[in-house]
Amino acid sequence: MNTLRTSTFTLLQTATSVGLSALAWAVTGVRPIWNGSEPSERQRIYFANHASHGDFILLSACLSEKVRARTHAVAAAEYWGKSRLRRFIAQDMLSSVLIHRQWTDAAQNPIAIMLSVLDKGHSLILFPEGTRNTSDEALLPFRSGLYNLSMARPEVELIPCWIENMSRVLPKGQFLPVPLLCRVVFGPPVAIAPGEERRAFLERARETLLALNPRPQRDD
Amino acid sequence: MMHETVILVVGLVGVLTTASLVAGMLSWRAPKPLGPTLVNLNQRINAWWVMVLAITVAFFFGRYGMTILFALISFAALREFVTLTHSRRSDHWVLLGMFGIIIPFQYWLVWTAWYGLFTIFIPVYCFLLMPAITALNGDTERFLERVSAQQWAVMISVYCVSHVPALLTLNVPGFEGRNLLLIAFLIITVQGSDVLQYIFGKLFGRHRLSPTVSPSKTWEGLIGGLVASSLLGALLSFLTPFSAMQAAAVAFIACLMGFLGGLVASAIKRDQGVKDWGHLIEGHGGMMDRADSLVFAAPVFFHTVRYFWTV
Numbered sequence: 357m358n359t360l361r362t363s364t365f366t367l368l369q370t371a372t373s374v375g376l377s378a379l380a381w382a383v384t385g386v387r388p389i390w391n392g393s394e395p396s397e398r399q400r401i402y403f404a405n406h407a408s409h410g411d412f413i414l415l416s417a418c419l420s421e422k423v424r425a426r427t428h429a430v431a432a433a434e435y436w437g438k439s440r441l442r443r444f445i446a447q448d449m450l451s452s453v454l455i456h457r458q459w460t461d462a463a464q465n466p467i468a469i470m471l472s473v474l475d476k477g478h479s480l481i482l483f484p485e486g487t488r489n490t491s492d493e494a495l496l497p498f499r500s501g502l503y504n505l506s507m508a509r510p511e512v513e514l515i516p517c518w519i520e521n522m523s524r525v526l527p528k529g530q531f532l533p534v535p536l537l538c539r540v541v542f543g544p545p546v547a548i549a550p551g552e553e554r555r556a557f558l559e560r561a562r563e564t565l566l567a568l569n570p571r572p573q574r575d576d
Numbered sequence: 577m578m579h580e581t582v583i584l585v586v587g588l589v590g591v592l593t594t595a596s597l598v599a600g601m602l603s604w605r606a607p608k609p610l611g612p613t614l615v616n617l618n619q620r621i622n623a624w625w626v627m628v629l630a631i632t633v634a635f636f637f638g639r640y641g642m643t644i645l646f647a648l649i650s651f652a653a654l655r656e657f658v659t660l661t662h663s664r665r666s667d668h669w670v671l672l673g674m675f676g677i678i679i680p681f682q683y684w685l686v687w688t689a690w691y692g693l694f695t696i697f698i699p700v701y702c703f704l705l706m707p708a709i710t711a712l713n714g715d716t717e718r719f720l721e722r723v724s725a726q727q728w729a730v731m732i733s734v735y736c737v738s739h740v741p742a743l744l745t746l747n748v749p750g751f752e753g754r755n756l757l758l759i760a761f762l763i764i765t766v767q768g769s770d771v772l773q774y775i776f777g778k779l780f781g782r783h784r785l786s787p788t789v790s791p792s793k794t795w796e797g798l799i800g801g802l803v804a805s806s807l808l809g810a811l812l813s814f815l816t817p818f819s820a821m822q823a824a825a826v827a828f829i830a831c832l833m834g835f836l837g838g839l840v841a842s843a844i845k846r847d848q849g850v851k852d853w854g855h856l857i858e859g860h861g862g863m864m865d866r867a868d869s870l871v872f873a874a875p876v877f878f879h880t881v882r883y884f885w886t887v
Contacts, residue, residue, distance in 0.1 A: 385854070385855075385856065387855060490665075521659065523665075524663060524665075524671075527665045527668055530668050532672055532676075534658070534668060534671040534672055534675065535651070535655050535675055536655060536658055537655060537656065537659040537854055571849070571850075
């Protein structure tokens, strides 16, 4: 029964990921731009700017099906764990990893949960801003997760990914996407320099990600 | 009409085969790896094969095929246009309406041949209602810029483009059931003019026409291209209700409009700081990079035929 259940879910997840990637392409014509890194099956943490529920789908659509099957988006349990439907979508269909942004119970420690996924040899998609950015700022300050994960597993590559236009395609609070062209720019890997402090590293990672934006806003 | 269609298909395949052979010879003799110009030339010719195939398939499905094909072209062009211009979060519903309501409705009007509403739906109703919705949303930041960009987007990518399949609704006496050939005439002369202007420019181009907008356009290219495409128009007059002289004149007007369309599109791209509208068509850029001339030519061609040849 359990195997049947697992294989049904794998099938569901594969179908969902293929279907969503096709949909993402039809709506946004999404194209990956590898600018400093190359597609690879090695273990990675893809970290990206976050403004829309579509971000993770767009980023996944740029990865090969094989890589996608072993790559999980990190999502907020406060939002995606709220109802049975949301939990089903997030965990069973999209195989994302739910973490609590506010946690008290040690079992909810987000770093421990993310590390347990990395220890299975899988990759992560992380939005270090910690929430969807609705401000006029291009990128919010990063939370510490990226630093903590990299300190604990320095062998995992950190790849910055700039997701273009998704905030216009599907802004926060909307559920119908406007078809606009999107690109995802994958930048050079970032690693913690010897003796580099948390703040300094997070700011450097943020700057690297910002620098990938192919069309920075000109006057607004 | 079968007769003309066969000549067209044979002619197009012949021209493309020649182009492929010439490009193949050039690539074969050139030092490896190929330079960017030859790579681009090969990509462009291969893309032409795909485009000709797509239009031919649509052609054989007649009114259905053409209406659907140009609705899709509008979709791709509008997507490129809106992507490039400024919008804000509060524009979401207006943008959705452009894709979800304006495109389907405008092409439904083409389909039903409702000429009266077809010509005013976008320039009157959308023109007034879109900014009204934006104003009701209450976000006045860069209001005029956003509203103008939306107007331009639907006028260029939907209204102008929809005049191509709308040619099927014209009633030219003695030409019944052959209107598809008018579309073929328009597309071949205007797209041919683009290619001819490019070739004449490469061969004889000396005097730049508009260095600030499009440095590659020259007077020699423009004049050579227009003369050659007018001749092409005269040669293709057997497709049309026009005499050879009339066909040359109509082709001249369409191709001149096409040239202006390319110039305006270049100015928009330059203003927005991009080289191409998108990447849909390998070697050419986006849909708008290929369709910019057709966009300007189609409404003028439509009204020329309507005014002088229909009852």
